[in-house]
Amino acid sequence: MANISQPSQGAWTRMLPSSTAAFHRISALLTLAILVIAFSFASPAFLSVNNTLTILLQTSVIGLLGIGMTMVIITGGIDLSVGSVLALSGTVTGMMVKAGVPVVPAMMLGVCMGAACGLFNGFVVTKMKITPFVATLGMMLIARGAALQLTGAAPISQLGEAFGVLGNGALFRMVEMGDNGFPRVIFPGIPYPAILLVVIAIAASYMLRRRAIGRHIYATGSNEEAARLSGVLVDRTKLIAYTLSGALAGVAGNVLMSRLITAQPSEGVMYELDAIAAAVIGGASLMGGVGGISGTMIGAFIIGVLRNGLNMGGVSSFIQQIVIGFVVIGAVYIDQLRNRR
Secondary structure, eight states, rough: OOOSSSSSSSGGGGGGGGHHHHHHHHHHHHHHHHHHHHHHHHHHGGSSHHHHHHHHHHHHHHHHHHHHHHHHHHHHHOOHHHHHHHHHHHHHHHHHTTOOHHHHHHHHHHHHHHHOOOOOHHHHHTOOOOHHHHHHHHHHHHHHHHEEEEEHHHHHHOOOOGGGGHHEEEEETEEEEEESSSEEEOOEEEHHHHHHHHHHHHHHHHHHHHHHHHHHHHHHOHHHHHHHHTTHHHHHHHHHHHHHHHHHHHHHHHHHHHTSBBTTTTTTHHHHHHHHHHHHHHOTTSSOOOHEEEEHHHHHEEEEHHHHHHHHHOOOHHHHHHHHHHHHHHHHHHHHHHHHH
């Protein structure tokens, strides 16, 4: 049996960056640039500092979910539960804060709840041999029902200013008192959610490209049987991928609920589709074995910019769903063409 940490080069050929994958990322980046230019011409306020910060905040949640989704998709799976797990994790955090637990430990408990949901997904997929689509669909219903049952379908409010620091705080924010006695923002600062997204994206990219577990994730999605014969613990690799996806959904839940300063059990509906769209637009293949964090970040910003620009243009949320749906179909079609080649 081959050494797990030093597999043969032939076993990992598909995981290495290819010119096709690089071209896909460049195409996504060009698409993002075209959207930014088009919306900036359509609305002069699109490139304003405040709107740019709004896009960063909106994209941070999609990006966090997309990172976890990318890992699962690379293994050849899918996670339909991230939106519901986001709501459950944020609800658990809110309940802990309401019960008197300090904010940081409460948020850690929320992330642990998300990780536990992801671990359960992985267990059902690997041990019960249920397809990822059905397994995570079941968890989507379980997590959403648990969040609504725990709260009686009512939001948890009055969580205090400390709870809103993560979602609404910013690094290097500069404020001074004006002559009228009201504070005036000189520099809005870099939002904490955006900083958190960058840190997690860098860590996830390093793990996928430089650590053994990352190589195993790619190998599992490229050819599961070949990976198993090469010494990869395929079931453990899938468990780790789903657990990380759940944990990142927990982090996203904390960020979103902190922005609202209210724990909403009904939040996160359809967020899993945005996460899948971000990953696929960024170059992840639903066939497994292909994908990267940098591409997912580009995909997340495409979704964020598209939603923001359409909002500023007065386009209804229903039309936005139609547009995003066509974008997803187009991205998957391009992925199929790439696989045929």
